Amino acid sequence: MSRIDGYFEKVKEILDEVLVYQKENIEKSAEEVARVLENEGMIFAFGTGHSHMLAEEVFYRAGGLVKVYPILKGPLMLHESASVSSRMERLPCYADILMDDLKDAKEGDVLFVFSNSGRNTVSIDIALMARKKGMKVICITNLKHARSVSSRHESGLMLHEVCDIVIDNCGVVGDACMDVGGIMTGPTSTIAGCCILNAIVCEAVDMMMEKGLKPEVWCSSNVDGGDEINDVYINKYRKDIKIL
Numbered sequence: 001m002s003r004i005d006g007y008f009e010k011v012k013e014i015l016d017e018v019l020v021y022q023k024e025n026i027e028k029s030a031e032e033v034a035r036v037l038e039n040e041g042m043i044f045a046f047g048t049g050h051s052h053m054l055a056e057e058v059f060y061r062a063g064g065l066v067k068v069y070p071i072l073k074g075p076l077m078l079h080e081s082a083s084v085s086s087r088m089e090r091l092p093c094y095a096d097i098l099m100d101d102l103k104d105a106k107e108g109d110v111l112f113v114f115s116n117s118g119r120n121t122v123s124i125d126i127a128l129m130a131r132k133k134g135m136k137v138i139c140i141t142n143l144k145h146a147r148s149v150s151s152r153h154e155s156g157l158m159l160h161e162v163c164d165i166v167i168d169n170c171g172v173v174g175d176a177c178m179d180v181g182g183i184m185t186g187p188t189s190t191i192a193g194c195c196i197l198n199a200i201v202c203e204a205v206d207m208m209m210e211k212g213l214k215p216e217v218w219c220s221s222n223v224d225g226g227d228e229i230n231d232v233y234i235n236k237y238r239k240d241i242k243i244l
Contacts, residue, residue: 003180006178007186014171014192018169018192018195025167026196026199029138029165029167031207032110032136032165033110033200033204036108036110037204037208037215038211038213039108042068042110043110044069044109045058045059045071045111045112045114046126047115048085048089048115048120048122049077049078049085049089050189050190051123051189052072052077052078052114054140055070060244062220065201065215065218066217066233067240067241069101069241070243071101073097073098076088076089076094076122089121089122091121092125094125095125095126095129096125098122098126102126102129108135110138111136111137111138112140113126113127113137113138113139113140114139114140114141115139116145117142117146118143118145118160119149119150120152121152124151124157124159124162127139127159131164137162137164138165138167139160139165139167140167140197141168142171142189143160145174146159167196169189170192171187175189205217216233218233
């Protein structure tokens with residue numbers, strides 16, 4: 001079997017495991033998302049390092065929910081300095097800066113937090129702060145990895161220990177799943193995370209449709225009529241979602 005075949009097989013195994021063992025929590029998350037949207041609330045999304053890609057995955061995406069507010073801070077992402085971002089996500093009190101993005105969040109709104117290891121300070125802090133505001137916090141993390149390392153948070157807690165709903169991405173310790181002559185390669189957390197998130201969106205949309213509601217969903221701007229559909233949402237929510 002080639003490494004290409006092997007990697008695809010491993011990804012399929014992980015996604016099958018997610019579907020079998022995490023479906024209940026995916027459904028619970030969809031229920032929370034549908035509840036928030038039915039009550040005109042907002043969905044917030046946050047991740048550091050590569051996990052920030054999941055916050056972007058659910059934002060302004062064709063087929064994605066409109067009322068998603070991604071918390072994207074340059075120092076915690078990779079495009080300014082990848083190595084600095086690794087240090088920044090461990091800093092105590094840095095999450096205080098992020099609270100400006102949550103200042104308008106209401107009790108009952110949902111915050112998604114993405115962290116493969118679940119050990120770093122900023123992700124744990126923002127989850128704790130959001131829960132103090134009465135928000136529902138959902139995390140996507142790697143429980144095998146989280147349980148193999150210690151927390152970097154002063155409380156000693158891991159991300160999955162401070163969230164309302166925990167979804168395991170079912171990856172391996174260290175994320176890279178392919179052993180190629182002693183070198184580990186082939187990460188899976190982004191693939192699994194994207195599948196989980198989009199499954200939550202699909203289920204939440206279906207739940208709302210069953211109640212006779214029409215969910216607000218982005219259209220591709222590259223199909224005829226897409227810009228016109230999206231412009232309505234942009235004008236409606238530009239004040240609520242800063243980066244629209």
